Amino acid sequence: MDLMRFFKSKPKTSSVAKERLQLILAHERIGRNANGTEIPDFLPQLQKDLIAVLSKYVKISAEDVKINVERQDNLDLLEVKIEINR
Amino acid sequence: MTRIVVVTSGKGGVGKTTTSASFASGLAMRGHKTAVIDFDVGLRNLDLIMGVERRVVYDLINVVQQEAKLSQALIRDKQLENLYILAASQTRDKEALTQDGVERVLAELKAMEFAYIVCDSPAGIETGAMMAMHFADEAIVVTNPEVSSVRDSDRILGMLSSKTRRAIEGKEPVKEHLLITRYNPNRVEGGQMLSLDDINEILRTPLIGVIPESEVVLEASNQGLAAIRMKGADVSEAYSDMIGRFLGESIPMRFTDAPKKGFFKRIFGGAR
Numbered sequence: 001m002d003l004m005r006f007f008k009s010k011p012k013t014s015s016v017a018k019e020r021l022q023l024i025l026a027h028e029r030i031g032r033n034a035n036g037t038e039i040p041d042f043l044p045q046l047q048k049d050l051i052a053v054l055s056k057y058v059k060i061s062a063e064d065v066k067i068n069v070e071r072q073d074n075l076d077l078l079e080v081k082i083e084i085n086r
Numbered sequence: 087m088t089r090i091v092v093v094t095s096g097k098g099g100v101g102k103t104t105t106s107a108s109f110a111s112g113l114a115m116r117g118h119k120t121a122v123i124d125f126d127v128g129l130r131n132l133d134l135i136m137g138v139e140r141r142v143v144y145d146l147i148n149v150v151q152q153e154a155k156l157s158q159a160l161i162r163d164k165q166l167e168n169l170y171i172l173a174a175s176q177t178r179d180k181e182a183l184t185q186d187g188v189e190r191v192l193a194e195l196k197a198m199e200f201a202y203i204v205c206d207s208p209a210g211i212e213t214g215a216m217m218a219m220h221f222a223d224e225a226i227v228v229t230n231p232e233v234s235s236v237r238d239s240d241r242i243l244g245m246l247s248s249k250t251r252r253a254i255e256g257k258e259p260v261k262e263h264l265l266i267t268r269y270n271p272n273r274v275e276g277g278q279m280l281s282l283d284d285i286n287e288i289l290r291t292p293l294i295g296v297i298p299e300s301e302v303v304l305e306a307s308n309q310g311l312a313a314i315r316m317k318g319a320d321v322s323e324a325y326s327d328m329i330g331r332f333l334g335e336s337i338p339m340r341f342t343d344a345p346k347k348g349f350f351k352r353i354f355g356g357a358r
Contacts, residue, residue, distance in 0.1 A: 012277030013277065013278055014279055014281065017280050017284075018280060018287075018288070020233060021233055021288050022288060024237065025288060028240070029240070029244075
């Protein structure tokens with residue numbers, strides 16, 4: 001049994017755990033700001049507004065604007081990613 | 087100056103009560119007058135873990151509702167003269183635990199010149215847990231190297247920085263410490279368990295200690311002894327180190343690396 005274990009390496013599930021946690025916590029932290037208080041969930045509205053403004057100038061659809069808030073030590077990082085088709 | 091320390095986690099079964107018992111005992115062993123309060127109304131267990139279950143006459147709710155004096159409800163430890171235990175109620179409704187009532191009990195303990203008041207939080211995020219953390223100056227967040235525990239700890243860290251009195255009144259925030267319990271370095275090395283660094287990176291909270299997974303914890307609770315009282319055991323040493331760090335000493339982490347196994351042992355196994 002131990003001989004088998006020596007040759008067969010077990011899958012590293014801890015890295016899967018870490019990745020899953022980082023993803024879900026990044027998502028759950030969106031609902032809280034840096035000091036932990038709940039922030040209004042304005043992200044969907046912000047996304048809509050951004051699309052409305054941008055579409056005055058370029059051809060853009062809802063999937064092209066991605067918004068994310070990340071909690072850092074003592075500030076929130078608002079990340080807006082806009083893809084424009086050439 | 088009395089410091090109020092909450093031991094919390096969100097998730098159940100991660101070692102809050104074990105930690106509260108050992109942390110409070112350790113502070114008392116170092117000569118600090120310490121009270122430990124069980125906030126788990128309806129499911130009290132700290133008394134059993136600390137071996138005082140047969141001495142409980144009055145509990146926290148009796149004192150909150152002014153049916154008993156605090157001095158009647160405080161149980162003095164038989165071995166550690168600086169240690170006092172306040173049990174939770176076994177039967178009462180959780181709603182009996184009011185914020186004003188808890189504040190009054192804490193104020194009275196302060197007046198009795200306790201150096202530390204340790205609040206053993208129940209699992210979850212209901213009244214008992216919120217009351218245990220509300221007046222805290224510092225928090226020990228107990229986390230197991232396991233996804234659900236880490237997630238719940240993150241949630242609790244959010245509450246500590248928003249729902250506590252310090253947060254509401256805009257005072258200096260509750261000082262947070264992360265305590266990792268049930269750590270198994272062998273499994274970490276094998277890639278089957280989240281490592282210290284992984285958890286630290288995710289929760290971004292200063293690490294105050296790592297308690298190794300150990301059979302001694304069960305043996306200690308069987309006898310009603312705080313794990314820190316099990317002389318010579320890794321768990322006991324790890325808790326002592328953690329208390330040293332809490333009191334400002336700089337002590338390197340121990341019990342975080344897997345013992346090196348020789349080639350033959352790896353092939354043929356052997357006692358771990």
